[in-house]
Structures are given as structure tokens and as C-alpha cells.
Amino acid sequence: MKASPRQQRILLDLQDLDNTLARLRRKRTTxxxxxxxxxxxxxxxxxxxxxxxxxxxxxxxxxxxxxxxxxxxxxxxxxxxxxxxxxxxxxxxxxxxxxxxxxxxxxxxxxxxxxxxxxxxxxxxxxxxxxxxxxxxxxxxxxxxxxxxxxxxxxxxxxxxxxxNAEERAGLAAELQRDILGLYEELRARIGIGAARLRGNVSEASNMALAPAELSDIRAAAPDELVFCPGTGAILVRVDEE
Known part of the structure; x- marks a missing residue:
């Protein structure tokens, strides 16, 4: 699936907001x-x-x-x-x-x-x-x-x-392609996280370093090609390559 680097960065912002919303809901109940x-x-x-x-x-x-x-x-x-x-x-x-x-x-x-x-x-x-x-x-x-x-x-x-935060999230979601947003929501509902950063060789979705072969495959992918965390399946956004 294709997604421009900007769309992928929006996914990260969306995930950050979802994390904030989840944290606030937990804080409210506790x-x-x-x-x-x-x-x-x-x-x-x-x-x-x-x-x-x-x-x-x-x-x-x-x-x-x-x-x-x-x-x-x-x-x-x-x-x-x-x-x-x-x-x-x-x-x-x-x-x-x-x-x-x-x-x-x-x-x-x-x-x-x-x-x-x-x-x-x-x-x-x-x-x-x-x-x-x-x-x-x-x-x-x-x-x-x-x-x-x-x-x-x-x-x-x-x-x-x-x-x-919900209002800001709605604005970000409106900027995403429908299929990209749908994939993000499906992943977040299934594994708890939709998108995460790839910093160096570390996936922030799993907080683990990728194997050299996995990292090589991801680096070989085009900038607008969606790549995924081998450990969790979440979308990986290559922030250090932008």
C-alpha cells in the first residue's frame, strides 16, 4: 500500500494523539x-x-x-x-x-x-x-x-x-486517505497500536532492534511504500530517513 511521507507523518501524529487520549481516559478512571x-x-x-x-x-x-x-x-x-x-x-x-x-x-x-x-x-x-x-x-x-x-x-x-485532543484528532484523520486511515484503525484495534517510528534500527512499536535482514528489506522499500514492524505488525514510519 502506498502512502506519501507526509501521510505517514500524519499517522504518527494520529498515534500520538490516540496515546494521549488513552492516557487521559485511564487518568480519568483512576x-x-x-x-x-x-x-x-x-x-x-x-x-x-x-x-x-x-x-x-x-x-x-x-x-x-x-x-x-x-x-x-x-x-x-x-x-x-x-x-x-x-x-x-x-x-x-x-x-x-x-x-x-x-x-x-x-x-x-x-x-x-x-x-x-x-x-x-x-x-x-x-x-x-x-x-x-x-x-x-x-x-x-x-x-x-x-x-x-x-x-x-x-x-x-x-x-x-x-x-x-479529540477535535485535533478528527482534523488529522480528515487529512488521511480513507484506505490508510482504515488500515491504521484496523491495526490499532487488533494490536493496540497503528503506527510507530523506526529510529535507526529500533522499532518503537516493539521497542526492539530489527534483524539486519529485516532492516535491509525496509530500507530497500520506496519512501511512499508502507512498511510494517516485523514483531507487531504496526505501520513503521522511517523518520530518520526523511
């Missing part, structure tokens, strides 16, 4: 921020578990304290009622019964208030644990937001580079 986010997932799950456990404990203590407070209020209401009845009673028997009940209610209220104080201390510890878990979760969320912002910024930079 951005360090992705690894950071993956590593953060375990911390996030742990923080979420601790937060939910602290929230459940705090809810339990709040509910227990509310029940005790309701019991205290109920006992107080009964004491207030009995005191009013006692003040209005004219019966000594009734007054004695009311006085006995008041003493019982007083003891009950004292017990409930002692329990209330204990629960308030437990609630205070639960509240502190909840605040700590909430702060931990917020910190993880803030880190995730910051990493995601950096990831988006890095992706956008690479996408701009990809778009610019």
Missing part, C-alpha cells in the same frame, strides 16, 4: 479522588451506624424521662387533690385515710424524683454521645462533599483535554 471516596465508604458506614445507635439510645432515654415526669405530675395532682379534700374534711376517719394516702404519695413522689434525677444523668450522657456521633457523621459528610467537588473539578479538566 483519579485518586475515586480511591478516596471508596476508602471513605467504610468510615461513612461506621459513622452512620454510631449515629443511629446514639439516636436510638437518646430516644429511649427521652421516652423514659417523659414517662417519669408524667408519673411525677400525676402523683402531684393526686396529692393536691387529697390536700384539698383533707382541708375540707370534717370526718376524722376520712382525714386519717387522706393523711395516710398523702404520706404514701409523698414517698412515691420522692422515689420518682430520685429516679428522674438518675434518668436525667443518663439522658445527659446519651445526649453527649449523640452530639459526638452527629459531629462524626457531619465530618464524614463534609469530607465526602469536599472529595466529590475535587473529583468533579478533575473530571472537568480532563474532559476539556479529551475534547480538545
Amino acid at each position: 483519579l485518586p479522588e475515586r480511591a478516596e471516596l471508596a476508602g471513605l465508604s467504610g468510615d461513612a458506614a461506621d459513622a452512620r451506624t454510631k449515629f443511629m445507635a446514639a439516636q436510638r439510645e437518646l430516644d429511649t432515654q427521652n421516652a423514659d424521662l417523659e414517662r417519669i415526669e408524667a408519673d411525677v405530675a400525676l402523683v402531684q395532682q393526686r396529692r393536691d387533690r387529697d390536700e384539698q379534700l383533707l382541708a375540707a374534711s370534717t370526718s376524722s376517719k376520712e382525714a386519717q385515710a387522706l393523711q395516710s394516702e398523702l404520706e404514701t404519695l409523698t414517698r412515691r413522689k420522692s422515689e420518682l424524683e430520685d429516679r428522674e434525677l438518675e434518668l436525667m444523668e443518663v439522658q445527659e450522657r446519651a445526649l453527649a454521645a449523640f452530639a459526638s456521633a452527629e459531629q462524626l457523621l457531619a465530618g464524614v459528610d463534609a469530607r465526602r462533599t469536599e472529595i466529590e467537588a475535587r473529583l468533579t473539578s478533575a473530571e472537568q479538566r480532563i474532559d476539556r483535554e479529551l475534547a480538545s
